Amino acid sequence: MSGSLTTPAPRAAQPPVQRVVEVVGRRPVNAYVELSLAAPEIAERAVPGQFVAFAIGGPASALLLRRSIAISGTRDGVVTVVVAPHGPGSTWLAGLQVGERVDVVGPLGRPFPMPEPGVPALLVGGGYGAAALVGLAARLRDGGSAVAAVTGAASADRLCSVDELSALAEPVAVTTDDGSAGRPGRVTVAVEELIADAGVVYACGPMAMLRAVADAATAVGVPSYVAVEESMACGIGVCMTCVLPVVGEDGRTRFARSCTEGPVFGGDRVRFADVGTLPADVVGADAMGVVQS
Amino acid sequence: MSGSLTTPAPRAAQPPVQRVVEVVGRRPVNAYVELSLAAPEIAERAVPGQFVAFAIGGPASALLLRRSIAISGTRDGVVTVVVAPHGPGSTWLAGLQVGERVDVVGPLGRPFPMPEPGVPALLVGGGYGAAALVGLAARLRDGGSAVAAVTGAASADRLCSVDELSALAEPVAVTTDDGSAGRPGRVTVAVEELIADAGVVYACGPMAMLRAVADAATAVGVPSYVAVEESMACGIGVCMTCVLPVVGEDGRTRFARSCTEGPVFGGDRVRFADVGTLPADVVGADAMGVVQS
Amino acid sequence: MTALETAVDMRTALGAAPIPSPVLTASGCSAFGRELEPFVDLTAIGAVVTKSVQLRPRSGRPTPRMAETPSGMLNSIGLQGPGIDGLLADELPWLAERGIRSFVSIAGTRVEDFAELAERLRGVPGVLGLEVNISCPNVESRGEVFACDPGAASDVVSAVRAAADPAHPVYAKLSPDVTDIVSVARAVAAAGADGLSMINTLLGLVIDPDTMRPVLGGVTGGLSGPAIRPVALRCVWQVHAALPDVPILGMGGIRTGLDALQFVLAGASAVSVGTAVFNDPSAPARIHAELAAALAERGFASLADAVGHAHRPNA
Amino acid sequence: MTALETAVDMRTALGAAPIPSPVLTASGCSAFGRELEPFVDLTAIGAVVTKSVQLRPRSGRPTPRMAETPSGMLNSIGLQGPGIDGLLADELPWLAERGIRSFVSIAGTRVEDFAELAERLRGVPGVLGLEVNISCPNVESRGEVFACDPGAASDVVSAVRAAADPAHPVYAKLSPDVTDIVSVARAVAAAGADGLSMINTLLGLVIDPDTMRPVLGGVTGGLSGPAIRPVALRCVWQVHAALPDVPILGMGGIRTGLDALQFVLAGASAVSVGTAVFNDPSAPARIHAELAAALAERGFASLADAVGHAHRPNA
Ligand SMILES: Cc1cc2nc3c(=O)[nH]c(=O)nc-3n(C[C@H](O)[C@H](O)[C@H](O)COP(=O)(O)OP(=O)(O)OC[C@H]3O[C@@H](n4cnc5c(N)ncnc54)[C@H](O)[C@@H]3O)c2cc1C
Ligand SMILES: Cc1cc2nc3c(=O)[nH]c(=O)nc-3n(C[C@H](O)[C@H](O)[C@H](O)COP(=O)(O)OP(=O)(O)OC[C@H]3O[C@@H](n4cnc5c(N)ncnc54)[C@H](O)[C@@H]3O)c2cc1C
Ligand SMILES: Cc1cc2nc3c(=O)[nH]c(=O)nc-3n(C[C@H](O)[C@H](O)[C@H](O)COP(=O)(O)O)c2cc1C
Numbered sequence A, B: 001m002s003g004s005l006t007t008p009a010p011r012a013a014q015p016p017v018q019r020v021v022e023v024v025g026r027r028p029v030n031a032y033v034e035l036s037l038a039a040p041e042i043a044e045r046a047v048p049g050q051f052v053a054f055a056i057g058g059p060a061s062a063l064l065l066r067r068s069i070a071i072s073g074t075r076d077g078v079v080t081v082v083v084a085p086h087g088p089g090s091t092w093l094a095g096l097q098v099g100e101r102v103d104v105v106g107p108l109g110r111p112f113p114m115p116e117p118g119v120p121a122l123l124v125g126g127g128y129g130a131a132a133l134v135g136l137a138a139r140l141r142d143g144g145s146a147v148a149a150v151t152g153a154a155s156a157d158r159l160c161s162v163d164e165l166s167a168l169a170e171p172v173a174v175t176t177d178d179g180s181a182g183r184p185g186r187v188t189v190a191v192e193e194l195i196a197d198a199g200v201v202y203a204c205g206p207m208a209m210l211r212a213v214a215d216a217a218t219a220v221g222v223p224s225y226v227a228v229e230e231s232m233a234c235g236i237g238v239c240m241t242c243v244l245p246v247v248g249e250d251g252r253t254r255f256a257r258s259c260t261e262g263p264v265f266g267g268d269r270v271r272f273a274d275v276g277t278l279p280a281d282v283v284g285a286d287a288m289g290v291v292q293s
Numbered sequence C, D: 001m002t003a004l005e006t007a008v009d010m011r012t013a014l015g016a017a018p019i020p021s022p023v024l025t026a027s028g029c030s031a032f033g034r035e036l037e038p039f040v041d042l043t044a045i046g047a048v049v050t051k052s053v054q055l056r057p058r059s060g061r062p063t064p065r066m067a068e069t070p071s072g073m074l075n076s077i078g079l080q081g082p083g084i085d086g087l088l089a090d091e092l093p094w095l096a097e098r099g100i101r102s103f104v105s106i107a108g109t110r111v112e113d114f115a116e117l118a119e120r121l122r123g124v125p126g127v128l129g130l131e132v133n134i135s136c137p138n139v140e141s142r143g144e145v146f147a148c149d150p151g152a153a154s155d156v157v158s159a160v161r162a163a164a165d166p167a168h169p170v171y172a173k174l175s176p177d178v179t180d181i182v183s184v185a186r187a188v189a190a191a192g193a194d195g196l197s198m199i200n201t202l203l204g205l206v207i208d209p210d211t212m213r214p215v216l217g218g219v220t221g222g223l224s225g226p227a228i229r230p231v232a233l234r235c236v237w238q239v240h241a242a243l244p245d246v247p248i249l250g251m252g253g254i255r256t257g258l259d260a261l262q263f264v265l266a267g268a269s270a271v272s273v274g275t276a277v278f279n280d281p282s283a284p285a286r287i288h289a290e291l292a293a294a295l296a297e298r299g300f301a302s303l304a305d306a307v308g309h310a311h312r313p314n315a
């Protein structure tokens, strides 16, 4: 696709490790739980945008698949994550207590690509997705970028990392769908105002939000990078469950693995409208026989 | 079987209940863990010889079958059990902490039948099986019986409830296979000495021990009751996994469910030598076609 | 049971026999009902499906009879039971006296055995109908299991249908261990089955790492529990798609109301709860309540509206 | 890996091709090996069994492609992959350069596809042999899966055997979704299979309680993981009992060394680790070490001595 605003995010410099680590901190944050893990080898390798994958429930667990969770911070050998208790896996994770041990693989996935030094950036986080942007905000500031942020959620209790982002970004706009905190409405109301000043946009949150933010950025010719959340069985690139249609540098669309080719993709490269379908122009679609819906 | 020394243990007077209860005490005892559960409805119904069955590992557990554990005491609405961490289920149970909750069904199974008041009794416990005899010892003493006890184990750290039994019985003989505590050897060395004074024998422990004790009692014409430990899938009598060949009042052998027709059986009624086989004279064996080994 | 408290009409039927709840026990997983009385109001569930009975009393197999497996278990009980005389003398009267509906599972190794059992059960009080357990070795065919051969399976079913009380619906219980379950379903439906129970256990094996021999005396055994639920659902789905008018009693790994809902959406008009009872003896009542709540949340006025819903594209 | 630290001789073979460890990856569960490099010394395991390749690049199915199930998962990837050209250009050279043995899984929808793939793989460096994934719909037989029909299965195997490099052992990968797996095994062995891989996934279905439709775009999918282990073991047991001389690559729910031991005792001379890798990316190396330790504890001098041990009454 000539005229793309983004180049695919490059691989992380360092490979992941697998470790059984101790929970050294646990803190409820609104509707979420922030866990801190003593995981020096992961902490020293991790770059913003990456995630870790947890084994769930111990040796007698019926839940076989790891749960991927974005890294929200790394400091002094400690990795922090913000977990939203939802189904059985995340509920188990959120219930981990200080002193308990958990098997974790990471850091996984491709980091957010950094802009040229000084390029102003807009960060957009939805729900617990905002947590994944804290480390990025710090790194952008260190690189001399002006950083603005929008963080939104369905309601006040599902907002995340507002304080942390406020210490790093200016302005920080807060929106809630129900108006229970900040401006009522979706993040896009704030994004549309702030995008004019941005040279690059980063977003993490639910798919519908990523799509809206990416579209807004692309519409005004600003490159955007989004960290997607697809259902993942392995997190390390071997199962092919986590794919979505992404336009490559050659302009052709492939089913790309969100765990190893993402989770960070160029916002103008993800074919959001086609997620969950098999577009006829995806590489190899012609070999699938009757196209399934 | 005319000439039987025992009549089958009658059913408990009260049906079991199912409750989610809180762990209110946890105490390592040698190689075991004693758990105390706030379970008033079970405590008030339980009679010595009965057991409870625990669900293992929470909603995401791959272990579907309950684990049966003998009741070692009931007081003030609290039920105590002694767990030997062995496989995944008992290891999970033994790891329960104070304040955690667990789903338990009980009391289950038939209690030890009481002798006529004043009949002297000999209690024989192997390993954690001794714990199940503590309540029985108290009850026998209350009924005016002289109570002697033998408790044995492979080694000192696998002995159980010696103090509790010592407060209720006299003499209390201790044996260990390796001689690390008490007399070296099996419980039978002590049983043979004490059986002359006994009008009834009760035993709980591994199958080989039960068999030896039952044989010793039967040889001298003393009735014995043994609490067996068979692999149980349900604990409540619906699955038929826990059977063993037991001689009924009509002298015929049937595959009896150790959960609901036991776990307490007359020691002279259990065909120990035939456990795990299909004796040709078991009721209904003729309908099984080719006899399987 | 909250049957009367929810707005959803939970009534359904086994063939022509109406039942107030779609939740039944599963054969062999609740004996003859008695032991569940402390945990479940048995008059409020659809029916107690009794342990498969044969003509003569059977000892069953030697122990060990089970092995726990990941999210399931393997069993080889060998149909221990009192035989039809014991069933008629002791078990069915106990159920009938209490107003508990029984759905009687019958088993045999010859076509005539099944027919004789059906005959003996004619007009027995409290008996709602028959479930024909054809996952038994056919002694006349080198021990091949009836359920694995459409011909043998339909021979049994037509003999039972002919001998049975006309008021008794006859359900054939299918095995998943076949290349094409639809062809077996089609054959037994054509032979007169009023409905299909599916699925029976999958043939499995566990080796004891200590003895280094198969755990079960019978070497292989039947795998049940949540582990097999996706296979069971697939069978129900395939058969309902092919034979939408044949009622299905769905089972295999049902542990919660949402599990039961999956079976209903796939085409089952009633469900049996088997292995889950070992984990939670109150499961049948709990699952009824959870299913009723799940249907209400999804806007269904009746269970019947939800049966097969997942097949209907724009429903 | 403790291969060299334990006393047990862990060497085995796939057909005539020797391998230093009996533990392999499973097709489709480790892509083409690269992503496991941070977690496993791939040169030390038996081989990387590559994701089934077809003639042309394939996009695979739309998402969702998986559903978690109790102790297992359901998948419907649709054989996404680069096609044989991509495999030969990119993946196999990468493996060969590092000295990693590859066992190449091939798939197709016509007999000729399979033969062409085998032909293209002749003499390719690093390729140890071929695993023939016959759990694919046969376009020439109304989509019936090759593996479900002994005739179709053996047509594929004999075509592959004829076209393949004579130095490449050809393993046929069997489906458990058949009434009689022994007859399929017998047919493909007679058609020239040098060994059997068993088992592939079981056909399953999961319905999403929210959307009330099948979770997977492809409606049904393949069930894998510890949930299916007893079925897999039963298949290995039955086939080894009937065909003791045919080597078996056992798989289905292997998660620990003791699980692998069960397969070896039942008759497998090597094992593949599939879904467990998603739970634990270092599983293949860990399982090798655990299996070696388990064999040592039980007094086996070599893996070979343990193969089929559970069948030998007085061993
Ligand atoms: C790259 C990435 C980063 C993530 N970061 C976070 C985070 O920081 N905090 C957080 O709470 N959660 C995060 N998630 C979602 C998390 O991995 C779990 O999927 C989610 O919590 C639901 O899992 P569950 O076991 O509770 O639910 P279940 O419904 O039991 O999940 C069943 C299966 O579906 C998958 N699944 C279900 N919902 C989702 C979803 N929304 N996205 C992806 N997979 C799903 C699960 O991984 C699991 O395999 C992230 C996911 C990805 C892919
Ligand atoms: C009536 C009764 C009373 C018992 N009392 C006690 C007690 O007081 N303390 C205690 O620690 N244990 C007791 N047990 C044994 C306990 O129920 C567990 O079976 C044992 O702890 C092993 O379970 P696991 O999950 O650790 O092992 P696993 O090997 O994982 O067990 C797998 C399956 O086999 C069964 N099983 C394995 N070993 C035995 C065994 N020795 N007896 C019966 N079933 C077995 C388990 O119940 C389970 O279903 C009792 C058993 C019975 C039947
Ligand atoms: C211990 C046990 C005994 C069983 N006995 C019978 C039986 O006698 N007749 C029968 O038709 N099915 C029998 N079954 C199969 C169940 O009725 C049911 O079809 C199967 O277990 C799947 O359902 P579940 O996963 O809910 O248990 C038995 C299952 C178990 C676990």
Ligand SMILES: Cc1cc2nc3c(=O)[nH]c(=O)nc-3n(C[C@H](O)[C@H](O)[C@H](O)COP(=O)(O)O)c2cc1C
Residues within 6 Å of the ligand: A239, D026, D027, D028, D029, D051, D052, D075, D077, D079, D105, D133, D173, D199, D200, D201, D222, D223, D224, D225, D226, D228, D251, D252, D253, D254, D272, D273, D274, D275, D276
């Ligand atoms: C996500 C996934 C993809 C698979 N892809 C293939 C495949 O391409 N070819 C094949 O022969 N088997 C494939 N399988 C089946 C596995 O190789 C294996 O036979 C099966 O999963 C049982 O083993 P397991 O329980 O260890 O996973 C796949 C399995 C999974 C879970």
Ligand code: FES
Residues within 6 Å of the ligand: A231, A232, A233, A234, A235, A236, A237, A238, A239, A240, A241, A242, A243, A257, A258, A259, A260
């Ligand atoms: S989650 Fe397995 S390939 Fe991405």
Ligand code: FES
Residues within 6 Å of the ligand: B231, B232, B233, B234, B235, B236, B237, B238, B239, B240, B241, B242, B243, B257, B258, B259, B260
């Ligand atoms: S354990 Fe189920 S009948 Fe005894």
